[in-house]
Amino acid sequence: MRLPRVTPLSLLLLPLLATAATPALALAQEGGEAARVNLLSPNVGLMFWTLIIFVLLLFVLARFAFPPMLAAVEAREQALLDAIEGAKADRAEAAELLAKHRAEMDNARVEAQRLIADGRAAGDRLRAEMLEQTRVQQQELLDRARRDIEAERDRAIAELRREAVELAIAGASKVMDHNMDDATNRKLIDRFLSSLPTTATPAL
Amino acid sequence: MTFSGVLALTALLLAAAPAPAVAESAPQSFSVGAMPALVLQAMVAPEIASRPGESVGAAVNRVEADAMEQSGNGAVERVDIITPHITDSHELELPYWKAPFYKAVHLPRWKPVMIGGFAVDLSPTKHVVFILLAAVLTMLTLVGAARAHSRDHRERGVPKGFAGGLEAMVLYLREEVVMKNIPHGGARYVPFILTLFFLILFANLLGLIPYGSTATGNISVTATLAIVTFIVVEVAGMRALGAGYLKTIFYWPSDMPIAIKLPMTLIMTPVEIVSKLTKPFALAIRLFANMTAGHIVVLALIGLIFSFASIASAAPLLMAVAIMMLEIFVAFLQAFIFALLSSVFIGQIVESH
Known part of the structure; x- marks a missing residue:
């Protein structure tokens, strides 16, 4: 803030104006103490x-009163502007951070869903595998049991047949009541047995 | 102020009038004896109005008794109280505790100084003293406020109290008056406009207090301020326009044939010069006339109090109080208008290209 600089032209103007005003004054002072009062003199x-x-x-005010006051006001205005700018920057930064966090959260959510889906798929696969395995094992057990049963049956048939031979021999020897040599008997029985159907029948 | 207060004050004014001149003056005439205008003005001041007086009944009795006494006395002395109050003099009326409650102090008379062949009387007058007083008060107020303002700023970050209020005025004048009217380079003129405003304001207000005198009610003071403004306006024009400043004196339209241009210049140049001189003239007359007129109205109303010298005096008394309040507003308004118009004139010439 500066005072208007005194230009040479204005220095010229001042005495001009002063002298222009003077005649009127001299006139006014002549009538000085007269009864008529001229307010315009x-x-x-x-x-x-x-x-x-x-x-x-x-000069005093322009040096000691207005500059300090206006400087303080301008400093305050500047401080306010700075605060506003700072707040704007902070807000932009916060918005940026928020966007980043949001993106991260979205990523995390997608990731979690992917993980869940993966887990579910893995679980499904595992369950299917285990079911399959169980069924195979069950089948194996079943097969083995069936084979065991068949073997047991065959053995039981053979046993039964031998038992029948024994019984037949014993019965025949008692019925015939005479002692034949063992070899002849056995031959006879074998001939009889071979006349029987060879395969085991359910009727047996 | 209550009605009983008005009555009591009226009674006080009449009963406690210092000089017998009041009693001698006839109620019909518009003269109030040798009572100095300043003392009269002091009596409408609020602190005296609030002084507890007699009871209403006693006051009315006193007023009637005084009226009777006055009508018996036929002598009429006409004394002009208005002219001494609104004109300049080589005397200063200082407050005094004894009747007539003022003491005239003669200011020194110096021998006229010869300046440029004219004898100029540089001896101080009442209005010199009061414009000086206004300047000193302005300086003390503003510099003191500026110091308090800076201190508050350092300590609290914001100003408080009087300095804060003054800051609002300064800022308003800077932003709304100076910078609005002088958008380019207006900051340079802020101290000038602010000084004008505060000096005129203090000078106006000094005229409203008892024993005070309105320096701005003197054409010499307002003319000087207007001439200073005129010089600042023209110098601002020269600075802003350079050689183009001459166009604000000599009308020289560039888009006309020379046959029209020359007569136009001859006709319009005096008009331009007159319009330049009219602005400071209007500034000086406006301030001087406003301040003088307000004081004349207040003094006339105070004179009416003594002319009526009865219960009817309450009416002019109330009106005088109301006009005094209006005058306080006018003191601010005229200072503001002077500052505003100065800014407008500077803005006009600076932005005229």
Whole structure:
């Protein structure tokens, strides 16, 4: 803030104006103490002092009153502007962070869903595998049991047949009541047995 | 102020009037004796109005008794209380505790100084003293406020109290008056406009207090301020326009044939010069007339109090109080208008290209 610089032209103007005003004043002072009062008659002395006082006051105020006050106000305005700018920057930064966090959360959610889906698929696969395995094992057990049963049956048939031979021999020897040599008997029985159907029948 | 207070004050004014001149003046005439205008003005001041007076009944009795006494006395002395109050003088009326409650102090008379062949009387007058007083008060107020303002800023970050209020005025004048009217380079003129405003404001307000005198009600003071403004306006024009400043004096339209241009210049140049000179003239007359007129109205109303010298005096008394309140507003308004118009004139010439 600066005062208007005094230009040479203005220095020229000042005495011009002063002299222009003076005749009127001299006229006014002649009538000085007369009864008629002219409110419009200027007084050069008063004008001179007014000018001096005004200019001095202007210099004092322009140096000691307005600059410190306006500087303080401008500093405050600047501080406010800075605060506003800072707040704007903070807000932008926060928005950026929020967007980043949101993106991260979305990623995490997708990831979690993928993991869940994967887990579910793995579980399904595992269950299917285990079911399959169980069924195979069961089949194996069943097969083995069936084979065991068949073997047992065959053995039981053979056993039964031998038992029948024994019984037949014993029965025949008792019925015939005479002692034949063992070899002849056995031959006889074998002939009889071979006349029987060879395969085991369910009727047996 | 209550009605009984008004009555009591009226009674006080009449009963406790210092000089017998009041009693001698006839109620019909518009003269109030040798009572100084300043003392009269002091009596409408609020602190005296609030002084506890007699009871209403006693006051009315006193007023009637005074009226009877006055009508018996036929002598009429006409004293002009208005002219001394609104004109300048080489005397200063200082407050005094004894009747007539003022003491005239003669200011020194110096021998006229010869300046440029004219004898100029530089001896101080009442209005010199009051414009000086206004300047000193302005300086103390503003510099003190600026210091408090800076201190508050350092300590709390924001100003408080009076300095804060003053800051609001300064900022308003800077932003709304100076910068609005002078958008380019207006900051340079802020101290000038602010100084004008505060000096005129203090000078206006000094005229409203008892024993005060309105320096801005003197054409010499307002003319000087207007001439200073005129110089600042023209210098601002020269600075902003350079050689183009001459166009604000000599009308020279560039888009006309020379046959029209020349007569136009001859006709319009005096008009331009007159319009330049009219602005400071209007500034000076406006301030001077406003301040003088307000004081004349207040003094006339106070004169009516003594002319009526009866219970009817309450009416002009109330009106005088109301006009005084209006004058406080006018003191601010005229200072503001002077500052505003100065800014407008500077803005006009600076932005005229």
